[in-house]
Amino acid sequence: MxxxxxxxxxxxxxxxxxxxxxxxxxxxxxxxxxxxxxxxxxxxxxxxxxxxxxxxxxxxxxxxxxxxxxxxxxxxxxxxxxxxxxxxxxxxxxxxxxxxxxxxxxxxxxxxxxxxxxxxxxxxxxxxxxxxxxxxxxxxxxxxxxxxxxxxxxxxxxxxxxxxxxxxxxxxxxxxxxxxxxxxxxxxxxxxxxxxxxxxxxxxxxxxxxxxxxxxxxxxxxxxxxxGDNIHDRCYRRPFYERGQFAKSFDDEGARNGWCLFEVGCKGPVTYNACATLKWNGGTSFPIQSGHGCLGCSEPGFWDKGSFYAPLAAWTDKRAALIGGAVAAGVAAGAASALLARKRKNQAIKEKQS
Amino acid sequence: MTLLDFARGPALSIAFAVFLIGVLWRLFSLVLLPKASDNSPARADSGSAFGQGLRGFWRHMWPADPYLKSSVFALVNGYAFHLGLAIVVFGLAQHIQFIKDVFGISWPGLPTGVITLAAIVTLASLVGALVRRLTNPVLKLISTGNDYITWLVTVLPVITGIMTINHLWLRYETLLALHILSFALMLVWFPFGKLMHAFLVFLTRSRTGVVYGRRGVKI
Structure with missing residues (x-):
C-alpha cells in the first residue's frame, strides 16, 4: 500500500x-x-x-x-x-x-x-x-x-x-x-x-x-x-448531581427525568475521555445520554473495580465476614476484659475477708 | 491498585474492623463491669431510673446557669460544629449512598450548595475550637495529645470532603481517595480517643442523671 x-x-x-x-x-x-x-x-x-x-x-x-x-x-x-x-x-x-x-x-x-x-x-x-x-x-x-x-x-x-x-x-x-x-x-x-x-x-x-x-x-x-477532561466535568447531567437529584434505578422517575446516574454506578467522575464532548456515532449520543452510567472503560483495571452498578462512594470489599468477625472479636474482648475486672474484684473481696 | 482502589477496598475494611473491634471492646468492657453496690436507700420521690437517666441526658444539653457565661463560646461553637457535621454526613447524597450500601437504609439528600455551606460552618467551628484551645490558658494546660489528634482526624475528612465535592486543586479520583482515607483514619482513631464520646455520651450523662436522681439532687 x-x-x-x-x-x-x-x-x-x-x-x-x-x-x-x-x-x-x-x-x-x-x-x-x-x-x-x-x-x-x-x-x-x-x-x-x-x-x-x-x-x-x-x-x-x-x-x-x-x-x-x-x-x-x-x-x-x-x-x-x-x-x-x-x-x-x-x-x-x-x-x-x-x-x-x-x-x-x-x-x-x-x-x-x-x-x-x-x-x-x-x-x-x-x-x-x-x-x-x-x-x-x-x-x-x-x-x-x-x-x-x-x-x-x-x-x-x-x-x-x-x-x-x-x-x-x-x-x-x-x-x-x-x-x-x-x-x-x-x-x-x-x-x-x-x-x-x-x-x-x-x-x-x-x-x-x-x-x-x-x-x-x-x-x-x-x-x-x-x-484531558473528566466525563463528569463535561457531562450534561452534571447540574442534577449538583442539585442532589439522582436516578435510583434504571426505570424510576429520576431515570425518566434524565437525572444523574451516580447512584446507579456511573464512573464518570473518575474517568478521563472525550465521550461527553465528542460523543459517538457522529455526535449522536454516548452511554450516559442513553441512560447507562459510564463504566470507566478508558481507565486501567476498569473490569476489576467491583460492580459496574455499585456507586463510586461504595466500599468495594466483601464485608459480611469482616463485620461479623470484627463484631464477635470486639464483644469477646470487651467481655473478657469485664470478666477480668470481676475476677479482680472478687479476689479483692476475698483478700479483705481473710 | 490505584490509591482510590486501595481506599475503597482494603483501607475501609481495615478501618471498619478496627473501629468495630475497638468500639465494642470498650463498650462491653464498660457495661459489663461489676457495679459498686449502693447500700443507701433511694429518695422516695426519685422516680424511675430510666426517667432519671433521660432527664440527666436532657439537662446536659445546656450548661447550668452559673457556667453559661463562661462557656458560651463552647456552647455555640459546639452546636454549630455538631449540626453542621450532621447535615454534611447525613445530607450529602453520596454519604447516604454509602450508608445505604452498608446498612440498607436511605433518605433523600440535600443540594450540594447547602452541604457546602454546612461544611464551611463545620470547618470554621473546628478552626475556632482549635484557636480557643491554643489561646485559653486553662484549656491549653489541660489539653493532651488525644485532643489534638482527635481534632486532626476530624478536620481532615471535612477539608478533603469540601475539596472533593468542589473539585479543588487535585483530580477527583485523588480527592475522593484522600477523603475516604481520611475517614478511614478517623474510624481507626475513633475507639481510642475522645471521638468515643459519640457513644459514651449516652452512658455518662444518663448515669449522672441516675446518680443525682437517686440522691434527690435537683437538676
Whole structure:
C-alpha cells in the first residue's frame, strides 16, 4: 500500500480539494484545541508529507477497536484518514493473508525503518511463552518486540493494549500485559477505551503526521486533547448531581427525568475521555445520554473495580465476614476484659475477708 | 491498585474492623463491669431510673446557669460544629449512598450548595475550637495529645470532603481517595480517643442523671 506520492498529490488524484483538506484540519485543530494558526499549518504539512506508514498489530482483542475506527462518523473523513496513512499491515482490513501478509509487514518495516508508526490493539499474552495468542507461529510478544524495534512511535489503541484491559482482568489466565510492560525504549501513546472514540485515534495519528512529534500526554500516557477532561466535568447531567437529584434505578422517575446516574454506578467522575464532548456515532449520543452510567472503560483495571452498578462512594470489599468477625472479636474482648475486672474484684473481696 | 482502589477496598475494611473491634471492646468492657453496690436507700420521690437517666441526658444539653457565661463560646461553637457535621454526613447524597450500601437504609439528600455551606460552618467551628484551645490558658494546660489528634482526624475528612465535592486543586479520583482515607483514619482513631464520646455520651450523662436522681439532687 506504500507509495511515493505526497498526501497532497494523493488527495488531488482522488478529487479531494485543498479546501476539503483545510476543512478537515480546521475540524481536527478545533477538536484538539490547537491555536487558530494551526489548521493552515497542518494542511500545508499534511499536503507535503508522505503518507505515514502504519503497521497495525492485533493481539488478544475483540476487534471492537477496529470496528470503532472503521465506523468513524463521516465516510468522507474516514476516506481522508485512509488517505493520510498508508495502512501497510492490518490483519482484519488487508486483502492478503497468510505469508503474503507477513511479507507486507516485513517490507513496510524495511522501507520505513525508524519512521513507521506501530499501532497495537489487544494485550500480550506472557504465560507459557505466550502460546495463548500466536500469529504465523510467532507469539505476540516476539512480534511486538520485532515490530517496535524500528518504529518511530507506538500507539496503543484500546484499553487492552494500553492497560491490559479485559484479557488482564482477574484471574488473567493468559498472563496478559499491556504494551508498556514489554516495550520500554519507545514513546507510547495510549488511546484507551473499550473501544476508543474513532476521532481520538484518527486525530492523534493526524497530529503525529502533521507536527512530527507526540501530542501532550497525561500521566497515563493519553493525549490530553482527548483525555484531558473528566466525563463528569463535561457531562450534561452534571447540574442534577449538583442539585442532589439522582436516578435510583434504571426505570424510576429520576431515570425518566434524565437525572444523574451516580447512584446507579456511573464512573464518570473518575474517568478521563472525550465521550461527553465528542460523543459517538457522529455526535449522536454516548452511554450516559442513553441512560447507562459510564463504566470507566478508558481507565486501567476498569473490569476489576467491583460492580459496574455499585456507586463510586461504595466500599468495594466483601464485608459480611469482616463485620461479623470484627463484631464477635470486639464483644469477646470487651467481655473478657469485664470478666477480668470481676475476677479482680472478687479476689479483692476475698483478700479483705481473710 | 490505584490509591482510590486501595481506599475503597482494603483501607475501609481495615478501618471498619478496627473501629468495630475497638468500639465494642470498650463498650462491653464498660457495661459489663461489676457495679459498686449502693447500700443507701433511694429518695422516695426519685422516680424511675430510666426517667432519671433521660432527664440527666436532657439537662446536659445546656450548661447550668452559673457556667453559661463562661462557656458560651463552647456552647455555640459546639452546636454549630455538631449540626453542621450532621447535615454534611447525613445530607450529602453520596454519604447516604454509602450508608445505604452498608446498612440498607436511605433518605433523600440535600443540594450540594447547602452541604457546602454546612461544611464551611463545620470547618470554621473546628478552626475556632482549635484557636480557643491554643489561646485559653486553662484549656491549653489541660489539653493532651488525644485532643489534638482527635481534632486532626476530624478536620481532615471535612477539608478533603469540601475539596472533593468542589473539585479543588487535585483530580477527583485523588480527592475522593484522600477523603475516604481520611475517614478511614478517623474510624481507626475513633475507639481510642475522645471521638468515643459519640457513644459514651449516652452512658455518662444518663448515669449522672441516675446518680443525682437517686440522691434527690435537683437538676
Amino acid at each position: 506504500s507509495d511515493h506520492l505526497t498526501i497532497g498529490e494523493h488527495l488531488s488524484q482522488r478529487g479531494i480539494s485543498r479546501r476539503s483538506l483545510l476543512k478537515y484540519t480546521t475540524w481536527l485543530a478545533s477538536l484538539m484545541a490547537l491555536p487558530p494558526t494551526a489548521p493552515r499549518a497542518m494542511a500545508q504539512a499534511l499536503a507535503a508529507a508522505k503518507r505515514q506508514s502504519v503497521i497495525w498489530l492485533s493481539f488478544q482483542e475483540c476487534t471492537g477497536c477496529t470496528e470503532s475506527i472503521t465506523r468513524s462518523f463521516s465516510p468522507s473523513l474516514e476516506e481522508l484518514i485512509f488517505d493520510l496513512i498508508s495502512l501497510d499491515y492490518h490483519e482484519t482490513l488487508m486483502a492478503v493473508s497468510g505469508q503474503a501478509a507477513e511479507v507486507a509487514r516485513q517490507k513496510a518495516m524495511e522501507e520505513n525503518k525508524g519512521k513507521y508508526v506501530l499501532v497495537v490493539d489487544g494485550s500480550i499474552s506472557t504465560r507459557d511463552d505466550g502460546v495463548y495468542s500466536v500469529i504465523g507461529g510467532k507469539s505476540n510478544r516476539e512480534t511486538l518486540i520485532e515490530c517496535a524495534k524500528d518504529a518511530f512511535a507506538i500507539i496503543t489503541v484500546g484499553t487492552c493494549s494500553a492497560y491490559g484491559g479485559i484479557p488482564m482482568a482477574k484471574p488473567n489466565p493468559t498472563g496478559a500485559v499491556p504494551v508498556s510492560d514489554i516495550i520500554k525504549d519507545k514513546p507510547i501513546i495510549n488511546i484507551p477505551g473499550c473501544p476508543p472514540i474513532a476521532e481520538a485515534i484518527t486525530g492523534t495519528v493526524a497530529y503525529i503526521i502533521t507536527f512530527g512529534k507526540l501530542p501532550e500526554l497525561d500521566e497515563r500516557g493519553r493525549p490530553k486533547p482527548f483525555f
